[in-house]
Amino acid sequence: MQAAVYEGPFTITVKERPKPIIKDDGDAILKVQLAGLCGSDLHAYRGHQKTTTGHIMGHEFLGVIETVGPAVHKFKVGQKVMSIFSPMCMKCWFCKHGYTNRCQNGPSFGSMALDGGQAEYVRIPFADSTLETIPDNVDDDLMMLMCDIFPTGYYGTMKALTKLMQNTETAENILNFKPLQSAPQLSYTRQQLKDVTIVCLGCGPVGICGVLTAIALGAGTVYAVDSVPDRLEQARNMGAIPLTLGDDDILSIIKTATDGRGADAVVENVGNRAAMRLAFDLVRPCGVISSIGFHQSDLPFDAFEAYSKNIDLNMGRAAVRPVFGEALRILIEHQDKLSSFISHKMPLTEAAKAYDMFEKHQARKVLFTL
Missing domain, CATH: 3.90.180.10 (Medium-chain alcohol dehydrogenases, catalytic domain)
Structure with missing residues (x-):
């Protein structure tokens, strides 16, 4: 063969x-x-x-x-x-x-x-x-996205939003003096998602799938960062705010948009030290970094920096089987955006x-x- x-x-x-x-x-x-x-x-x-x-x-x-x-x-x-x-x-x-x-x-x-x-x-x-x-209602070309990139993009964004909502549930219970009975689950219709600022670093195929997921799940403000104009135009068409790496002052823009805090979550799709460092700099204290980039080197920040910022860090390969059905649902509902x-x-x-x-x-x- x-x-x-x-x-x-x-x-x-x-x-x-x-x-x-x-x-x-x-x-x-x-x-x-x-x-x-x-x-x-x-x-x-x-x-x-x-x-x-x-x-x-x-x-x-x-x-x-x-x-x-x-x-x-x-x-x-x-x-x-x-x-x-x-x-x-x-x-x-x-x-x-x-x-x-x-x-x-x-x-x-x-x-x-x-x-x-x-x-x-x-x-x-x-x-x-x-x-x-x-499925009969998905053509073969689009179904190819479900082999890896769409469930992987979904997984990276979902992990970030899930953690944010868990932290919000915890905060609400503390403020209302209510003990947590169990680990809270993400509800995609929660009002809090409208207040979330999320940054997707890297708008290659996986990153674009993550951008679409963030929009579909109801994240309030989604920024997309890349250096390739065609990729940024795709992200814009999906509802994200494009930022050009090397031209825009990305850190200043995100800080200004969040009253100096930083993004609630950053999804890192690139897999290199520079992207991970930018993710760390962009995320607010007590925020979430969800990294699904395929890294080959050491981390660009040390334990003291992470300690001082109280970040939640999720890294690694996507668990496709548990999220396959939900990712496929979103792909089917938004096929027009992937045409x-x-x-x-x-x-x-x-x-x-x-x-x-x-x-x-x-x-x-x-x-x-x-």
């Missing part, structure tokens, strides 16, 4: 690789029809991520099931499905407690531990919990060109056709 293989920094080669086979009873083999190029793929492509060479890239894909193992019960041969970006066993302690992002048995697709889906065929471990059906999200569809044979374009910000979102 043909596959896009990582050969080293800035080198993707489409070459012949063996067609995958069933290895475990819970596996499925998928005939890929569409595969996505994600910002996370660029970490290896740019040489920022420590990895070996020779593996097949890609963790966003959909297609038709060709073969299933004897332990696969939810799906059948010939069914069109999409895959979540990393397999989930649903049997380890982490999966059973809702932390599917830390499954002990499910490495990400497109890594040195598991070949990805930028290929004609891909093996799906734990198929019953890793695959999803495709121009995918800018390029290219054959897999042009993978090297696609990676170069995407790395240079010449494409919003690229899908490979097979």
Whole structure:
């Protein structure tokens, strides 16, 4: 079969690789029809991520099931499905407690531990919990966003807003001398959300999905920060206030808009030290930083700074399985805003060109056709 293989920094080669086979009873083999190029793929492509060479890239894909193992019960041969970006066993302690992002048995697709889906065929471990059906009211192109970027963008924003609302519930009970009976839950219709100022740092595909989530959930003021004009225009069209990195005095604008406090929450989607430092500087004391950027280095602030600001910090890979249904609901309700999200569809044979374009910000979102 043909596959896009990582050969080293800035080198993707489409070459012949063996067609995958069933290895475990819970596996499925998928005939890929569409595969996505994600910002996370660029970490290896740019040489920022420590990895070996020779593996097949890609963790966003959909297609038709060709073969299933004897332990696969939810799906059948010939069914069109999409895959979540990393397999989930649903049997380890982490999966059973809702932390599917830390499954002990499910490495990400497109890594040195598991070949990805930028290929004609891909093996799906734990198929019953890793695959999803495709609703009739969502076309295949948009459903590709549900493999990773939309639930990831949703997760980053949801974690920030959830924590803010929990803190607000706690404050209300303290002021009214009411003891907390249980951990409060986020209600998306709460009046307090209208008073929230949230900043989304980075408006690539994941960041734009986070911006849309913040608007959909009712956050009062949403700022979007990036250096690419096309991305900022997308954010503006979704209802955010765009700020241009390098041109606007972002810190001064946010401070002025919040009476000197800073943003209630910052969602950091970039994954580098500069973005995390800006997030720290923008967030108010007792605010929330939700970082879903794929970081490869140390933090740009120290423990004393964090202590002095009383920040809540959430970091890491999104737990897609627990939030999939709610994220899909928002995507379906706001499909019109995502109609121009995918800018390029290219054959897999042009993978090297696609990676170069995407790395240079010449494409919003690229899908490979097979």
